Amino acid sequence: MEDTLRSPNAMLSTVSVDCVIFGYFENMLSVLVRRESVPFNNQIIEEWKLPGNHVLRNEDINATAARILKEQTGLEGIYVKQFWVFSDPDRLKKRPQDYEWVKPRLKDDRVLTVGFYSLINIDSIDNTQLIEVAKWVNTNEVKELMFDHNEVFEEALKKLRYDLLHEPLVFELLPEKFTLTQMQKIYEAIFNTTYDKRNYRRKINKMPYLIPLNEIQTGVSHKPARLYSFDRNVYEKTRTERFDFRV
């Protein structure tokens, strides 16, 4: 038993990772939730939670998050970032139905969880094979989730908004080649606002790592837009202490 607990693939019983997986498509920011069947009051009720899992003995928490992403979406190489630890000793016991569900799955009822958010780009979503029990929910329409997962989700959204203004995260949500309007609409969706096109582009033009390509959109029934790409090398070289992605 001791040997099993210490094997490289053993789960750490008191530490888990929960993932808030964001995807942007159809001009909306969505989050991935999965359905669980919960026995409660002699019935089976349907509940929703964020995907999560325990940390394995031989992996760091980024690897745990990547593993969860792979399980839920089939995708690899997705951007993941830890944002907060949730450690209330009673976080699994707030609602009796949650605890009924979780009890048989746990070695220990004290579990700290590290919240991660991750960003899936439009191209990847096209190819995503979601597992059957998962679905995308608009971030403005998230219902009650199990455990403290509403709090985890809200904190993730706050952190995402914060980080979007200070790091080149928006490119994780965009395809390799994108138009400036696509980029603008992501900010508008995530911050629930609108920007003036001319002012937005003036700001964009100051970003030397945004490379205009000699390519234009195809298949649109209006003037085709120029495509751009993000050059991470230029970004790394030109970034400054107080860099700011506000738009």
Add this chain to the structure above:
Amino acid sequence: MEDTLRSPNAMLSTVSVDCVIFGYFENMLSVLVRRESVPFNNQIIEEWKLPGNHVLRNEDINATAARILKEQTGLEGIYVKQFWVFSDPDRLKKRPQDYEWVKPRLKDDRVLTVGFYSLINIDSIDNTQLIEVAKWVNTNEVKELMFDHNEVFEEALKKLRYDLLHEPLVFELLPEKFTLTQMQKIYEAIFNTTYDKRNYRRKINKMPYLIPLNEIQTGVSHKPARLYSFDRNVYEKTRTERFDFRV
């Protein structure tokens, strides 16, 4: 044994908290480190580390951090904030001497640690009874620490600088009543820069939660400065989404 492991005060063997305790005095930002005697190559060598401890079964991680603060400094009610989880499976084994020291103290050699930083104000430092094995080190003169503690410290400093520009953290380092020059010098020390006094004060004057008192400095051999205090209620009421403490 099982019963002991599950008792409310049992330690969670795979989760710890490490604290980067910042104090500002003598115009310098310092960090608290503690000395450990490490048996290595048949000698006892002296090493330094950040104060830390395991999370107890019945406490959340903020309580763990507060407990560590109390142990090291005797102080309670100090500002603490989690900033990052360090989860490399080999983080305790990078140097053999570290592992020699830690091995007899652990139930499990896989320990994730949640990094916290905390801020101690000038008044508190006057009253602090540091434990004998602890000392303050200027943040520009931190030597090699045990485990991954240099990385923990560097990340804490980055996060502190970031947060100082976006939250009213500077007041955690100041006494209840302070002068504008005291406040300015903290920013100058932490960001290794200088500010123009007039521009600095113009910015300060736009902060309605900075309350000028009808009191002045005493015991100084020059024109005494006016004292100010921070009104958290006014701050909470007037803060905006994009609030900015940049100075």
Add this chain to the structure above:
DNA sequence: ACAAAAGTGTTTTGGGTACACCCATGT
């Protein structure tokens, strides 16, 4: 009187914001 830090205004520059029209393409 001198030393030491407190306190105070003006000018210039650049960025933020508000605002309206023509262009290129597909149908």
Add this chain to the structure above:
DNA sequence: ACATGGGTGTACCCAAAACACTTTTGT
């Protein structure tokens, strides 16, 4: 020809930054 989104310039306002002297106190 029409519908659709692409793409562009100007004027105003405010914030940031550069810059120097007078005031008040203790010694």
